[in-house]
Amino acid sequence: MASDSKKDKGGLNVYHYYENPYSQDVNNRGLPNEFYDFRQISMPEAMTIAQGLVPGRVVKIELEQEHGMWVYELDIITSQGAKYEVKVDINTGEIVKVELD
Secondary structure, eight states: OEEEEEEOTTSOEEEEEEOOTTOOOTTOOOOOHHHHHHOOSOHHHHHHHHHHHSOSEEEEEEEEEETTEEEEEEEEEOTTSOEEEEEEETTTOOEEEEEEO
16 A cells, blocks of 8 residues: 655645555555654444444545544445544544545
8 A cells, every 4th residue: 555645735644545556565655754653544444433433435545634633534324325524633543533425
């Protein structure tokens, strides 16, 4: 898995992930060192947590640093077609935001 980083218009760090089939080093993902120091919740765990509150299909997941806190931001489409944005704290697994898009 590899990543790239950019600043969004709000000044937040946003990391996008993509699989790199040529990478042999799974530990070198190009993320800041502080990410490795505190990460506890995996992407699949974040998906399970978010879908426990908002059942549906995850169509996007990103890692963001927001106000000094690392969160997974997930976009979920429900069976009724509603799109929700759910943010999960990567350290605690706590849902910190749910918003109907």
